[in-house]
Amino acid sequence: MVSAVGVHARSWCAYHKRRFPRIDIELDYEILGKMPRYTTGDTVRGAIKISGSSAVSFDKLDIKLEGVSMVLAARDGLLILRGASQKFLQLHHPFEPSADSTHVMPDHPYNIRFEFAIPPCLLPDVCVQEKKNPSVERSHTLLPPSLHNELGKRSSEACCITYHICVDILRRRQDGLLESLGRAKKRITITPDSNENPPMLLEPNIPHPQYRICQEKTVKAGAARRDIGRLVVAASQPTPICLGTPARGSLGSKTTVYLRFDPLGDNPPPALHCVSTKLRVATYYSVSHFDEYPDMLPESKRKASNIGLNRKTVALQELCISSVQWTRHTTGLDDNLPDTSTVHSSPESPASLRQETYYSAAVVVPLTLPDRTPFIPTFHSCLISRVYAVQIDASYRARDRSVRKSTVSLRIPIQLINRQISSRDDGDAPL
Numbered sequence: 001m002v003s004a005v006g007v008h009a010r011s012w013c014a015y016h017k018r019r020f021p022r023i024d025i026e027l028d029y030e031i032l033g034k035m036p037r038y039t040t041g042d043t044v045r046g047a048i049k050i051s052g053s054s055a056v057s058f059d060k061l062d063i064k065l066e067g068v069s070m071v072l073a074a075r076d077g078l079l080i081l082r083g084a085s086q087k088f089l090q091l092h093h094p095f096e097p098s099a100d101s102t103h104v105m106p107d108h109p110y111n112i113r114f115e116f117a118i119p120p121c122l123l124p125d126v127c128v129q130e131k132k133n134p135s136v137e138r139s140h141t142l143l144p145p146s147l148h149n150e151l152g153k154r155s156s157e158a159c160c161i162t163y164h165i166c167v168d169i170l171r172r173r174q175d176g177l178l179e180s181l182g183r184a185k186k187r188i189t190i191t192p193d194s195n196e197n198p199p200m201l202l203e204p205n206i207p208h209p210q211y212r213i214c215q216e217k218t219v220k221a222g223a224a225r226r227d228i229g230r231l232v233v234a235a236s237q238p239t240p241i242c243l244g245t246p247a248r249g250s251l252g253s254k255t256t257v258y259l260r261f262d263p264l265g266d267n268p269p270p271a272l273h274c275v276s277t278k279l280r281v282a283t284y285y286s287v288s289h290f291d292e293y294p295d296m297l298p299e300s301k302r303k304a305s306n307i308g309l310n311r312k313t314v315a316l317q318e319l320c321i322s323s324v325q326w327t328r329h330t331t332g333l334d335d336n337l338p339d340t341s342t343v344h345s346s347p348e349s350p351a352s353l354r355q356e357t358y359y360s361a362a363v364v365v366p367l368t369l370p371d372r373t374p375f376i377p378t379f380h381s382c383l384i385s386r387v388y389a390v391q392i393d394a395s396y397r398a399r400d401r402s403v404r405k406s407t408v409s410l411r412i413p414i415q416l417i418n419r420q421i422s423s424r425d426d427g428d429a430p431l
């Protein structure tokens, strides 16, 4: 359930110091200064240590593993911020009170061990809002990865997903209600396993707000910039990149870039130069529940719905393709054409461009993430989504004396999935 962010008017630190002893949460295999990391199926094990300078008795010890999403977003482009949070996960460690276990004596710390298994998914009732399709519904019942607030330093907006081990020591008052004697929590990082989803259904000739799988461009040459033909570039949707760890690196992927040149007259195809790739990282966040995938919304609808978007770009590789040769085809004479089904001349191509001769080329482009930049997997949750696309810039120039280069740009969706992060592996906060 999504709820408005509350304001904690009470200072638990001051309360803690005044009323009750120290609470320490220690995790097994913890390395000082490093936030422990876990994935699906791991067990979070550790101990709660309660110590103090005076005797204290309590009635209940509440030990939980909690997962919370939090969003602060501007409304209608103004400085007015709205907030929302969702406690999507709450696992309780059982605690049976007894006469011996509910007293803490001076100089005799009280210890209790705990363990939580990281579940493969959330409870179905975590998300009861209506969705546009079953796929969105299923996405919202999967465990989202920890996400640090990447907006904090340069924006009043914020979005984050956090997991904590939380401890609350409670005592029953004379009126029967429970009061807290002290609280503590410790943050952990969870990057759950994720599975590959089917490729997105994108039409080459229908503009999309985020992605472009095909682009056409008129190729010009000479000082007069005369048209010499039309270049069409398209790329296949790559298989997912499987994330590893900062130490082990990730398993890369690849895409094939298809090029087709329809000459005007006898003009030769342009000289190919290079293909550069970048990873476009997009985080969508909203104080209202997503009822569809936010990256599929038109820009105008996204803004009207007050859905925030934070974008980053990470450079990947640059590949020289000057040695790639064009293949010449003659329609009707060549019955064994290579598969260029993803690249066609525009239906609106003028009759003058419908030549019997055209050229094609294909380039396999490797996609490898930087070694030292950790990433989180693609995910869609109730308030926050993270998606990725590969930007492919292919440069070329006409075969004249001009050195002017032109570029066609594609933005192909790509999934980052997690299957290999091992528990207790430390690293920097993922991007």
Ligand SMILES: [Zn+2]
Residues within 6 Å of the ligand: 126, 127, 128, 129, 140, 289, 290, 381, 382, 383
């Ligand atoms: Zn939801």
